[in-house]
Amino acid sequence: MTSVSMTVNGRSVSAEVEGRTLLVDLLRGQLNLTGTHVGCDTSQCGACVVHVNGEAVKSCTVFAAELDGAEVKTIEGMADGDQLHPIQAAFKEYHGLQCGFCTPGMIMSAAALLKDNPKPTELEVRDYLEGNICRCTGYHNIVKAIMAASGQDVPAVAAE
Amino acid sequence: MPKDSVIGTSPRRREDNRFITGKGRYTDDINLQGQTYAAFARSDVAAGIIKSVDTTKAAKMPGVLAVFTGEDFVDVGGNPAGWLVHSRDGSPMKEPKRPVLAHGKVRHVGDAYAAVIAETAEQARDAVEAIEADIEAITPVLNMKDALKDGAPLVHDEIETNLCYDWGWIEDNREKVNEVFENAPHITTLELVNNRLVPNAMEPRASTGVYNPGTDDYTLYTTSQNPHVTRLLICAFVMGIPENKLTVIAPDVGGGFGSKIYHYGEEALVLAASKKLGRPVTWTCSRSESFLTDAHGRDHVTKMEIACEKDGTFLAFRTETYANLGAYLSNFSTSVPTYLHGTLMAGNYKVPHVYVNVKAVMTNTTPVDAYRGAGRPEATFQLERCIDKCARELGIDPIQIRRKNFIKPGDFPYMTPVGLEYDTGNYDASMDILERNADLKNFEARRKESESRGKLRGLGIASYIEACGIAPSNVAGALGSRVGLYDSATVRVNATGNISVMVGAHSHGQGHETAFPQIVADRLGVDPASIEIVHGDTSKIPFGMGTYGSRSLAVCGSAVCKATDKIIAKAKLIAAHMMDAKGEQIDFEDGVFSVPGTNKNVPFGDVALKAYIPHDFPLEEIEPGLEETAFYDPANFTYPAGAYACEVEVDPDTGKVEVVAFAAADDFGNVINPMIVEGQVHGGLAQGIGQALVEHAVYDDTGQLLAGSYMDYTMPRADDLPMFDVDHSSVTACTHNPLGVKGCGEAGAIGSPPALVNAVIDALHSGGHKVAHIDMPMTPSRVWAAMNG
16 A cells, blocks of 8 residues: 545545555545546546646546645536536536536546637547547537637527 | 426526536445445356356455355346247247356356455455356357357257247238239349447446345445336346335436346346345446446348339338347347337338338347337338438439328328327428528539549438337237336425426436426426426336336326326315315416406415415315326327438548538427437437447457457547537427427437438449448448449
8 A cells, every 4th residue: 555645626635545546546436526437447438537737637547656746636626616617617508418427527628628729629629529438419519518618609509 | 487497498407517516426426334346257258158166266365255156046036028029920039038147158258157245346356356167168159140040059048049039010911012022113122230339328337235134125226217117127027025125226327328228137136245245235337348248239130122113102111130139138129129120110101011020039249129219220220221222223312202202291190001100290391491401402512512622422311200208008018018118207396385306217318307397397387496306216206117218208208297287286276275266266377376257366385385284174175285196108109200411521542431411300399498309319310420430349250249348349539520400390299298299319319320321322422333332330441342342
C-alpha cells in the first residue's frame, strides 16, 4: 500500500492505495465520488474523464499512486454551489443527455476542449469527442450543447 | 395553467439535474455496509464438456468467502422463455434449459460455470483465476445452415436438434403466395444478412443481492428495464421465492436498448450468495463480459422475394429467414424473429399476399434477443432493400414505387395479410414532408458537386412501419406470449396537494420523470412541478411490465391517464360534498371544480386536503383518501410509420462511406414532449447508421467473439455522424389510446439501415458499378470490393 495526497475538487485528501489502484477506483470507491463512471475496460468510452492538473484524463488509465500532489477535478466539482457550469447548463438546455451515464465524461471532455479552443467548429467538436462514446443521443444534441456553451448560435432544441 | 404543463411543449428534463452534476445513482454507485464482491469464471471455448471444476485453491485465496459452481444450482429452476412459438407442423418449439451457472456443458464463450465471492472485487477476480476447470473443448456449431445438417453437433443434447422452431406466417397463405409467384410478371429476389450487433448500453450490467435474515426477505438492486418482470422471473421460475419476499430495485439505469429486459443468471447468483453469507453481494460486469454475455441483437440470414406487375404493383411477398438464437433461449428471443418480425412483413404496402418462413437456430454463440427495434428492423431492412432493387430492375423511381403501393388514408383500419390491423396512418404525407425537408429536387445538383470533388453521391429512401405499444394481452396470449402486456400506474394525491405517480414503466434515458408529469398536469390543471414520478422499485410501484418496444407512453402513459381520470371522478364526489351538490353536476376545468350555473367552486388543492381530513364525510358514499390505480391493456398495437432519406458520399478510391445528410419524417401520433421525441429519434438513427456502417459482432470459426471490446467492435463516434433533420409534424393520432400516441423509441433504428444501404447502392450505380447489394456493415473494404468485382 502507498499513501497518496492530492486535491480533489478543491479539498485535500489522503488515501492508502494498492499499486494497481486506478484513479477512478480511488474516486468511486474511497472518496465516494460516484459521478465518474466506468463504461469499459480498454480506455475507449470516456465515461471516466476527469481533469488532472487542468488536463482531461481518463481516470481508468492512471494509477492513483502516481498522482501524489496532483489537482483533480471531477464532475462533482464543476458547479459552483447551485450555479451550474455553463456546459452543464447547456447539456440540460439542449437535451445533450438521455441515460446520463456518459454525461460526466462528456462534460469534462467538453470543458477541456473549450479551454483550448473556445470557439470550436462543429467538426472540431465531433473530432474532439472521438474518445467519448454515447449510445443514446446520436451526439446531435451533445454537439449542439457544446457549441452553445461556447457562446455560438445554435438552433433551438425542438420544434414545438 | 403553467405553460410547461401543456402537452406538446418541451420543458427541460428534471432528471438532468442529477446526471449533469454527478449525482445520479446507478447500481454500481450503491455501496452497502459490509458488501462483498462476486466474480465469474467463464468459458473460453464455444462448446465444451465440463469434466471437473476444482475450487480448492480458489477457496483458500485471500479474502475469499464462498465459491459456487453449476452443481450448486442443479436443483433450482431455469431461466424460462417468455413466448411459446409453434412450428408449421403444429409442434411446440424446443425449450432447452438455461441454468444459473453452466453444468455438464459450456455452450458459448463467456458462459459462466463458477463464481467467487470475496471481500474485494480484486480478490474475487484473482480467485477466479485460481479455479482449476477441466473443460474438454468439443466442436462448436456456429453457422446456422450447418447447424441444421444431419449429424451436426448439438448445442443441447436434450432437444436432439439445433432447430428451435420452423415457423410459417401465415401458414394458410403459403400455397396462394407460391401460386402468385408462379404466374408473376416480375420477380425480384434478394439474399441478405442482418448483421449481429451488441447493444452496448454505456452502463455495464450490475446487480447487488441483499438478504435480510431477520425478515427472511431479499432486495435486488439491478440494471433492469422492467423490475417487476425480473422479480417475477426470479421468484416464479428460477429461485422459488414468494414475490412478497423479494424487492427488485432498478435505480438509475444507464441505457438498455433491450439488453436489460432480461433476467440474467448473475442476478440469481448474488441473491443466493447473499443468503449463504448473510452479507450483501455485488457484481458489476466488465465491458469485456458485457460483450460476451449481454443478449445480442439481429443476426438473421434472409431470402426475400417480391412478385409484382411490370408497373411495380406488388402482388405478393415471400421470405425465408434463418434466425440465430445463440446458445440459450433468452427470455423473449423466440418472439423476435416471429411475432415482432413476420407480422410486419407487409410494411406500409397494400400487398394482397405475404408468406413468411422463419427457422430459429441454436448455435454456440451468445444468446440473441430483442435489441432496439427487435424484429421490426429486420423486417423493414429486407423489405425496403428488396423494393429498392425491384424499382431499379423495373426502371421506376424508388419514391414512386412506394407511393404506388402505399396503403392510403382512406383504407384504414387496414387488415394486412400477416395478421395486423393498422388503425391509422398517412404514408404519403410523411413522404411529402421528406421530399421537402431533404430537398430532394436539388439532389442531382448536389451529386454533381460531389462528383466534382471525385466522390460518388447516392440517395437512399426507405419507408417503415412498426408495431409498438406492445401489446394487447389477449392477442399476444393467443400468439404464445406467456405474460400479459398491460401496464399500470398509481396516482396518489397527497394531503397538501402535491402528487406522487407510481408507474410500471422504467426510465433509463427516456425522460419519464419529465414527460409523465406533463400528462397528469394537463389533465388536472396543476403545476407539473408538484408532480413526482416514482419508478423502478417493486415495493413502491404497481405491477407493470416495464419499458421496451416503444411502449412506455402508449401503454403506461395511458394507465397514467386512466388513473388520473379516476382521481378526477373521486375528487368530483368530494367537491360535490363540499359544495352541497351532486357528483354528476360538477364541472372540472383548469384545476377548479365548480357547480355550473352557480358561483360555487373549489380548487383542486382544497379537495385534496379534504380527502384526508374527512371529518364530515358521508363515509358510506365517499371513502377518505385520494389515490387511484389503473391497469391499462391496449386494444391494439400502435403503428408509428415514416419515411427516411439518406445521402452518402462514397470515396471510389477507398470505399469509405460518409453520411452527409439524413432526414427523417415520422408519424408518432400526438407528441407530448417534442424535445424528448427528437432525442429518441437521433439516438435510434445513430444505432441504425452504426449497424449499417460500422457495427458487427464477428465470431471466428472456433466461436471466439473477435469483436469483443471497444478496440474491436466499432461504436459510432461523434465524427461518424451528421446532424439529423427530424420531423414529426405528420400526425395521425392513434385511434385507441387516450393520448393518441404511438411511440418513438425504435423508429430511427428501424428505418435508417435500409435508407443507408440504398444510398450506397445508388452512389455506386452513379459511378457505373452495377452492384445489387452490399451486406452490413458497409465497411470500406466491402464497398471497395463491391466496386472492384
